[in-house]
Amino acid sequence: MPDRTRVVVALGGNALLRRGEPMTAEAQRGNVQQAAPLLAAVATRHQLIVTHGNGPQVGLLALQGAAHTGSDPFPLDMLGAETEGMIGYVIEQELGNLLPPEIPFATVLTMIEVDPADPAFADPTKFVGPVYDEDRARKVAEEKGWAVKPDGRYWRRVVPSPEPKRIFEIRPIRWLVEKGTIVICAGGGGVPTMYAPAATPGGRSRLVGVEAVIDKDFAGELLAREIEADLFVMATDVDAVYLGWGTPQQRRLDRATPAELRAMDFAAGSMGPKVEAACRFVERTGRRAAIGGLADIERIVDGTAGTQIVT
Structure with a gap:
């Protein structure tokens, strides 16, 4: 592998807030502090671009907002924008504490266009927020008007997860990458936006936010493709892809x-x-992708750990 490979790393939600942990700023920062040395090791050898999940954070902010009776809660697109800034800030700060001061960083608030006709709006599937037992989940769903579904042995809120079509900030992201900046962007799949029809005939369509959460891995794939990354890595809480996961017949x-x-x-x-x-x-680039555990990220980038997906 040549030096300074351009690598997009998508951090799974468990890299920021693990299941069962208290959803606090201290827990999130502690997890980022554990992830930062691993990412810094990649950044010293390669060109690093980071994206990340935000499902637990968006769900928590939505829950906090719904508990406030003085005004309507903020919509998911605004909560997504809030968490992009918050998580990017922590990642940028903790990486900056480890890497040489001359290395530039930038967190880019990223809007991503979705299609109003996407079938995902009729079938919410994206998990956000904390986990509940079934009885509590159904009670909260009735109180808040949410949709809930089982997530393993727990239950969680689900929202639409439309496909990403376009990254609006892709040009400034490219400019930053070309100048050697470690860019943190498209967090949580980006802020979901769409063009609303013009209010008057011949008028201009308006860009508006959407009550949805774009899948971070699909957004990460679009980002990696648009900036011509050499490698797209999805770092998760398992060391590889398994067939028959959780069964006696599981195979790595x-x-x-x-x-x-x-x-x-x-x-x-x-x-x-x-x-x-x-x-x-x-398929679209002819380049390599990989899925594996964050702890193995250096070896995943080198092609010796995780599941390597190749042509």
Whole structure:
């Protein structure tokens, strides 16, 4: 692998807030402090661009907002923008504490266009916020007007997750990357936006926010493709992709092609989107994607750990 490979790393939500942990600023910063040395090691050898999840954070802010009776709660697009800034700030700060001061950083608030006709709006699937037992989840859903679904042995709120179409800030992101900046962008899948029809005939369409959360892995794939990354890595809480996960017959996949992966079944709510995003990137660019544990990130980048998806 040549020096200064351009690598997009998508941090899974568990890199920021782990299941069962208190959803506090201290817990989030502590997890980022654990992730930062691993990312810094990649940044010293390669060109690093970071994106990340925000589901727990958006859900917590939504819950806090709904508990305030003095005004209507903020919509999900604004909460997404808030968490992009918050999480980017912490990642940027903790990485900056480890890397030489001459290395530039930038967190870019990123809007991403979605299609108003996307079928995802009719079938919410994206998990956000804290976990509940089933009885509590159904009670909260009734109180707040939310949709809830099972997430493993817990229940969580679900919202629409439309496909990302376009990254509005892609030009300044490219400019920063070309100048050697470590860019943190498209966090949580970016802020979902769409063009609303013009209010008057012949008028101009307006860009508006959307009550949705874009899948961070699909947004990360679009970002990696648009900035011509050499490698797209999805760092999660398992060391690789497994067939039959959680069963006695589970089998680790060390290397696979998109065609091989598409012939297999993966859970739609967990590994499925990651596998699909990896397949898209490899098929569309001919370059490499990988899925694995954050602790193995250096070896994943080198091609010796995780699941490597290749042509």
